[in-house]
Amino acid sequence: MHWDGLFEDLEGQLASEWEAERAALDAESERLRISRIDVRTRLRTLAAAEASVTVELPAGRLIAGRVVEIGADWLAMSPSHSRGTSLIPLTAVRGIRMDHGMLLASLDPAVPSSELRERMTLGFVLRDLARRRVPVTIEDLDGSRRHGTIDRAGTDHFDLAAHDAGSSRRAQDVRAYGIIAFAAVARIDLEPR
Template identity: 40%
Template sequence: MRWNRLFDDLEVQLDRELDLEDRGLRQEEERLRLGRLSLRERIAALAAPGEPAASAVRVEIGDETFHVRPTAFGRDWLAGDIIGEGPYPLACVIPFASVTAIVVTSESRIAASLETERESTARLMERIGLVFALRDLCRRRVGVSIVTVTGRVHGTIDRVARDHIDLAVHERGVPRRTRDVAEFRILPLTAIRYLTME
């Protein structure tokens, strides 16, 4: 009889130790998963498909804060629509390096942003860097307003190099013509906070 009780006690103790070990492993796995989580993944989780208003993310860049509804994610940038700035959404490109904060007012949305599933293979769009996106805007000759660390400038991107762009500065709403170009600016990519398109 005492042997049975001893074996029962050993079994309960072993179950308890195995449970503690499993719990410790799960906690360590969660710490490792969170340690690999990127800002890009958190923003993408916050902007998960659903109601348009729910997919908007409040972005802080320097001293500006606005709501963006992301439409595409690159490796180091996001494209989206700035909402609430006028009658129509304003298309923008934001480098992740310029984001100073993502403002979230609900603890449940914070928790949801942590529940991301890492895909083993990223889509092609998600591997494209900011330079590639800027080269596309250059090729299309799209008028852009660029907010830099020192202010705002409007023009057309003439060239995109590895770490900077050449911008032909001209009035908004005017196509880029040599006679309308006021000046040229060479802008380091690190100075670009975000840009909007006409």
């Protein structure tokens, strides 16, 4: 009987050590998986969950709403305070705030992505807006805002015909023309149609 107790005790210790080793390996495996997640993957998960987030822009400006699309170098949000859509270059995102549950949920394994949408660059999207003559409001990194219509878009810049908000792009209403670098843009608000 004494031997039975000893072997049971040894089996218990061995099982406990194996369980501790397995838990350590699982924890290390999870740390490795998380180390490979990029911000676009987390944003894709937040978009799929229709989570409410607050995106921090330069100079402490905030935009609250839902992430609705993710592109190669941009995200689209449906702001809480308006009916339009905001395009935000990922380079302008300083942080993303959300509740703790959504923060943890954004670490879940990736939601399947639309490869076509995720390959669309900001230039591609702006060329489409130019083709459709969608009026926009551009917010620069410094917080200044301009209204107008995008005439054309290159790989790292676009041409803007500035006119009053709410008006269409007519030659007699254009006040100025200019080139704006993508790197200078914090967000692009599309007027609802």
